[in-house]
Amino acid sequence: MASISSSRDASQNEEPPEEPIPSPSHLDGIAYLYGHPLLNSLSPPLHQTIYNALGLRWSQFPLSRVYATSKTYPPPYTISPPVQKFVRHIRDAPKFVGSSVTMPWKVKVMEHLDDLTEEARQIGACNTIFLRHDQKTNRRLLVGTNTDCIGIREAVFQNTSSKDIFKGKPGLIFGGGGTARAAIYAMRKWLGCSKIYIVNRDKSEIEAILREDRQRPASNLRNVKIIPVYDLVDLAGLEEYPAIIVSAIPNLPPRSADEIRARRILEGFLTSESKGAFLEMCYHPRPWTELATLASRFGWNVILGSEALIWQGVEQAKLWTGTDIVEVPGLIQQIKNLVERAIEERVAPKVNL
Template sequence: MTTTATVTVQQEQPLGLTLKSSIDQLDRHGFLFGQKLTASMSPLLHSVVYRGLGLNWKQIRLDSADMDLFLRLIRHPKFYGASVTMPHKVAIIPHLDKLTEECRDVGACNTLFIRQGPDGRRLFCGANTDVIGVRESFVQNVADTSLYENRPGMVIGGGGAARSAVYALHKWLKATRIYLVNRDKSEVDAVVAECTARGYGDRLVHVETVQQAEALEGPGAIVACIPDFPPVTESEKTVRRIVEVMLRKEGKGAMLEMCYNPSPFTALGALAESEGWQVILGTEALIWQGIEQDKYWTGRDTSELPVAQVKEAIATRLAELSKP
């Protein structure tokens, strides 16, 4: 490795090691690249997988805004790939050689993996496994697919997670229409414009008022992509009232509550549960997107990965975080 730059690398148990000395102890290494990574469960998830497979691999937290540094570090011969999080999910794309269909269509990359080109050169490739996390949260947890297939879906929020949810509902979960509910109209307009450019914008419906919500057919799948804060502004209160109207409609389905920090047990989830909806915790999306990442990195199929152990480890960590 040519660079000797020392970076703040947050270990699951801080060891006070430099980046280089951490890498030297491993057969292969990857990164979690982004900012504000302290609470991320991604390194824990992948450590369980590697331990289960008997691999001396590790995902190292790289809490940095320095894209140039990251692009140097990934050229290390023992680098296997990276989880890419905010604020780099879009910025990384111009630096990649190839993109998966999902990554290209969503316009955001959360997974960097390596393949070999015909000339033997290492190709740096981008995927978006967030969409798989949304899809598998429903597929793995809702036994009766008629609860959400061939019915409208609904996405609450307008950021990157909402884009992944819209794609999953459209591509795999057979939503007939997708309602968008968000406090910021400009964010919704941006999502609609992007989806229109990709050929399915006409299936999106911006639900802006309670009266509009009352007149619509109820959704079967809801993906909530907003923080667990009580509504304060008038636009936030309107969003909450629209959601309440939708939750009270006939034909209860399933809601994926993407927020799991500091707790997956949110006010919105409790409201949905009280109205008879099946609530899927956001940690399910975390688990399934992470498993999909390890399929890219290890070349193993889901059946070969220790999914049960991953679920147990995440549940244990949640229990620890929930203690007063």
């Protein structure tokens, strides 16, 4: 660890000079992608495709900039504006139409907004800010919601034979972060799962999800229990196996003892006689991950994370533009083509001429 610390550039320890948040005058509407790092995000081109199709002079700007690249670890080092400055700007900017929010601000930004939707409250994270007009005060309000759960829902519904095939059957979450929380909400709210198993390398992350869930007001959603599976031997005692699995971890091989333990538990579920849908939420650098390959080999219907990316973005655009993007002829296919091309370009081998 000492070698890592010593290799860091001194500028990384200094407060970088703040830069103005972009607000070009030639545009009618300005959206943002707030968070960091954003070097590989497909959000701006996805939304630009929508704006162009609707004839809008709008653009989405990523608010993440590289401020130190030499001798930094991990390179490059990026930063986004402080949350107070960002919220103050979008509150006062007349052309602001909405914002995507990513790490590390998904939780912190919520306390600075005027209102939250049920999705944001239940999931405990905000990935989208949209505007709502308050007729009583004649003010525009900043409202936080979470469209990740919509992305999960639509990715599943659009790639399975029926919306009812998961009702009354267990689901499984592999992971313990924000995406796992969105998947839990989707399984409870729309997929109709009877119970939700959760497997993760870090038991404390599972415990945090369970603790947050207990603190929420009683509701029909909470009647669907979250059941942690900590060890491979626990599988033998399960009465039912999942009909749907959502994987919400990076595409990295397991290395630590806890990662290997969690992978073996997942493999135990995959090799069970019960088969269903496997949604692989990771799509970087390529959607067809090691886990997607494994699930397919064992007979699961693999749904790629790029599908969830598309549908959560479509829901964001619907909130911002007031247009049902699905109803625009050919637009969904344009978006899918864009995402497919972008991913192919990322994984294409580099040729030195």
